[in-house]
Amino acid sequence: MERKSILSILLVLVIIMALFTGCQPAPAEEPTEVSEETPEQPVEAAAEPADEPYTGEPLQIYAAYGGLEEIAQKFESETGIPVEMLSMSSGEVLSRMRAEAGRALGDVWFGGGIDSFMVAAEEGLLHPYQSPEAISIEDRFKDQEGYWTGVSIVLVTFVVNKPLAEELGVDIPRTWESLTDPAYQGEVSMPNPGISGTAYTAIASMIQMRGEVAGWEYLDVLDQNIPYYAERGSEPPQQASLGEVLVGISPDGINSLREGYPVEVVYPEDGTPWWHSPVAIIEGTQNLEAAQKFVDWVLTEEGQAFLAEVSPRPSTRPNVPLPEDVPTLDELNLVDYDFAWAAQERDRIVEEWTQRYTQ
Template identity: 50%
Template sequence: MLFSLASCSNTNNSSDGGANTSGNENKTLKIVAAIGNKEDIFKQFESDTGIKVEFLDISSGEVLSRALAQKGIPVADVWFGGGADSFMAAAKEGILESYVSEEAKDISDRYKDKDGYWTGMSIVTTGFVVNNDVLEEKDLPMPLKWSDLTNPVYKDEILMPNPNISGTSYSIISSLIQACGEEKTWEYLIELDKNIPYYPQRGGEPPQKALTGETAIAISPLDGEQIAKGEGFNVTNVFPEDGIPWTVAPVAIFKGAQNMDEAKAFVDWSLSKKGQETIAKFSPRIPVKEDLEIPEVLKDVDLNKLLDVDIFKAGEDRDDILSVWNEKIAK
């Protein structure tokens, strides 16, 4: 099994705000993760619980592909972050362990699996990362809406990740379909495709290329972490005026996890007040718990522009939507 794990350790095992660390010093948890600044999040978990973390940074679509390929052998103990559609597909295939954390009781049913196979931690918004220098150099207008991106002046100047791999990219397509209907959305995506030279296999590649000026516009997750990455670069972060697609980033336990007790402890911690505050600090996103404040970096986002999305329908439609995308657009 090709699974190269990075180790994240912290010798300061303070129990302030966390679980009892007694007896956990030699415990190790294996996590596959698609979330920013995960090293800092895991260090705080280790400090609070005494449980060490080894992790692999991997997109949610790739996690699903690996899990399906080695069905019966867990990819890791915990799956942390990524698009909810992949978690739904994994639950349907019997890859995930049902676990209803006590910490999930005040999370809306809209953001969690009813049988406890996964629980949403945060809402991931999407938008455009735009390089101002490239726009100026090539005399291109600032895109403010999804409809702007089909303008022929942007030919080969837009990057969007492959939705087969990127949960964020898939969530954009499914959100647009729910908001605008299938016919209009596929017509739109075919026109947009004329301006996209290729579809990267990782969700983080387009915004990174926009930061460095290798592309003018990246269709990207647009959370506090991505906004922070743009500091020091001449970029504009655009939340589209005609609607903001979004998905939920969940946490789940793999069926047959070798470290089941530690996995449950991580789920409990990540959904607890301390865990939620830690995640919001290092990877700022809109919280799923109503009693938590929106991180300062996202307070100017107009939540009224979030598209009316049913993430469960997005999960149900995943295979059909990707099949059409692969037939009409993949290159």
């Protein structure tokens, strides 16, 4: 064979072997060992956008509730919304809202007599709002159209100064009937029902319990033991706590006990008047979103538990943990109270009361 032919054959063989070798898969890479001294870094979740800070005007709240300073601070710390609490009785709030109708200066009405809230709703002074938290509130404690929602249960009680009872040599009164005893002449303090939800609920309860004629006859006798009618609902328990009078008709007796005053809180055995203290948004508010947030907050379980700490009352929301000094409703003889009637008759009853006892 010629030399040239042999070289050609060898070249072809070399090319074939090179092609065969190039088709073989590359050897697998060895797995990279993770050093025990260098832990894997966790993957960070994408940050959620933070709520924008509140930049609006402070929320203006007309309030008839205990612990207002603590409530305002707690709400602001949790929401960033500043609050200005204006303490007023139910009658004062209703009068102010009537005067401000169409140019509301307030945003929220918090606490007070339910009858006044019903009247305000009828007069178009409240803005309806169905809070998502209201689903947990019993129907009997809220307006079905969302004009108001009950926050807590207020109990009308006697705050009795025990040392003064001993000094006067009298028993601690435990019923409305016993409160008319001449032994208590000049020793009973009660607010004016024209401005106090507590007092109006008390006199309306007497009329409902006894009937129109007998109810007014009872109030005539009770009037003999009342030296004057206080202009603020907070005055009677303060007077009783300080021993200025024996009995203060009040919804806030537990606060006097907590402050260390020598008093006993009596839940009248022949009928404890009560109402659910609501929250509502004022029609015409210029701060609607912040107002809605306040309503939501006071109706949450956490908000309700906090309210019971600073203003000891039973809650309208079930299963809220309450302080030990707050009674449960099944322990009490609650008046079978017609709230709709009390609201409809409010102006008439207050006018009759005024003519009888303040002329």
